[in-house]
Amino acid sequence: MNPYLPDASDPRMAGVKPLPEGLRPVSRPRRLRTTPAMRRMVAETRVVPAQLILPAFVKGGGVDSPVEITSLPGQFQHSTESIKELATQAAEAGIGGIDLFGIPEHKDEIGSQAWDPKGILNAGISAVREAVGDDLVICADTCLDEFTEHGHCGALTPDGRVDNDSTVPLYAAMAVSQARAGAHMVSPSGMMDGQIAVIRDALDREGFTDVSIMAYSAKYASAFFGPFRDAVDCSLKGDRKAYQQDPSNRREGLRETLLDLAEGADLVMVKPASHYLDVLSDVAEVSQVPVAAYQVSGEYAMLEAAAANGWIDRRRCIGESLTSIVRAGADLVLTYWAIEAAQMFREDL
Numbered sequence: 001m002n003p004y005l006p007d008a009s010d011p012r013m014a015g016v017k018p019l020p021e022g023l024r025p026v027s028r029p030r031r032l033r034t035t036p037a038m039r040r041m042v043a044e045t046r047v048v049p050a051q052l053i054l055p056a057f058v059k060g061g062g063v064d065s066p067v068e069i070t071s072l073p074g075q076f077q078h079s080t081e082s083i084k085e086l087a088t089q090a091a092e093a094g095i096g097g098i099d100l101f102g103i104p105e106h107k108d109e110i111g112s113q114a115w116d117p118k119g120i121l122n123a124g125i126s127a128v129r130e131a132v133g134d135d136l137v138i139c140a141d142t143c144l145d146e147f148t149e150h151g152h153c154g155a156l157t158p159d160g161r162v163d164n165d166s167t168v169p170l171y172a173a174m175a176v177s178q179a180r181a182g183a184h185m186v187s188p189s190g191m192m193d194g195q196i197a198v199i200r201d202a203l204d205r206e207g208f209t210d211v212s213i214m215a216y217s218a219k220y221a222s223a224f225f226g227p228f229r230d231a232v233d234c235s236l237k238g239d240r241k242a243y244q245q246d247p248s249n250r251r252e253g254l255r256e257t258l259l260d261l262a263e264g265a266d267l268v269m270v271k272p273a274s275h276y277l278d279v280l281s282d283v284a285e286v287s288q289v290p291v292a293a294y295q296v297s298g299e300y301a302m303l304e305a306a307a308a309n310g311w312i313d314r315r316r317c318i319g320e321s322l323t324s325i326v327r328a329g330a331d332l333v334l335t336y337w338a339i340e341a342a343q344m345f346r347e348d349l
């Protein structure tokens with residue numbers, strides 16, 4: 001007798017009849033969920049450390065100790081020294097790569113610190129390359145928003161719009177300087193039309209035929225980038241809706257991706273991740289190159305905030321969010337939890 005089930009004579013069972021023979025389930029999917037070992041064996045999606053990339057920030061102006069970013073608890077603005085330690089930890093954790101963003105001391109109209117060989121991002125790239133060599137894939141963000149005083153991702157026209165065709169050559173100069181500093185991969189995130197073709201051409205002309213391009217292909221004008229803008233001391237007033245995509249457009253994500261593939265992208269990316277899993281799944285369906293998804297600052301901050309309040313199970317939610325992104329079709333995930341998640345997924349194996 002099952003002690004948890006009332007027997008038929010229990011008055012609470014009035015009107016409850018056992019399942020008729022013909023209505024017993026023929027298929028019982030629950031059989032494959034019976035034990036942890038069974039569930040582990042039949043899991044359709046596995047996240048492994050090698051597919052995770054850690055976004056990280058390096059700040060100029062001689063900061064000596066890392067500064068925690070208020071809206072990204074657990075993430076720091078690093079010095080060129082502390083970024084080396086972080087990269088070493090990342091390599092030891094067995095993650096795939098690190099994606100570096102720079103916070104310069106001085107900004108100007110065109111973001112010229114971005115391609116200055118002594119600029120903070122290039123210094124950070126060299127420092128990390130020196131620390132980890134080829135043990136991690138060193139990616140560099142190739143975009144001007146951290147470097148311009150107006151905070152836009154490119155140069156402006158006299159009437160204040162972002163000028164596509166005068167911006168793309170600046171990206172090319174930036175990408176070449178990043179390759180020279182030791183980046184294995186550049187990652188143009190500015191959403192200028194034609195940027196991939198021009199960057200590829202510039203890298204090849206300078207002899208960097210082996211430096212790859214991870215294209216932010218389907219990048220949306222998302223409010224979930226909010227905490228990142230604090231992280232990089234971004235001076236933007238207004239928004240990026242004239243160059244980043246409208247969140248309502250799914251088909252357009254595919255169009256952007258196909259253009260980047262035609263221009264020579266080695267990897268394509270969808271960003272943000274969790275609220276764009278439909279776009280990610282579309283892209284994964286057609287792409288012949290690896291597909292990355294960026295779990296952005298707002299996705300991280302929301303979950304950390306809820307966990308700090310004790311409202312959700314932090315560890316399980318991190319695991320579930322990353323598993324969902326991979327399930328939707330991501331081969332790689334950029335995530336601020338990369339190091340911690342690598343450990344987590346390893347323990348769960």
Ligand code: PBG
Nearest residue numbers: 143145189224225228296297298
């Ligand atoms: C632009 C860039 C942004 C992010 C990555 N690259 C900000 C933006 O487009 O406004 C956001 C990343 C995040 O929110 O975690 N260089």
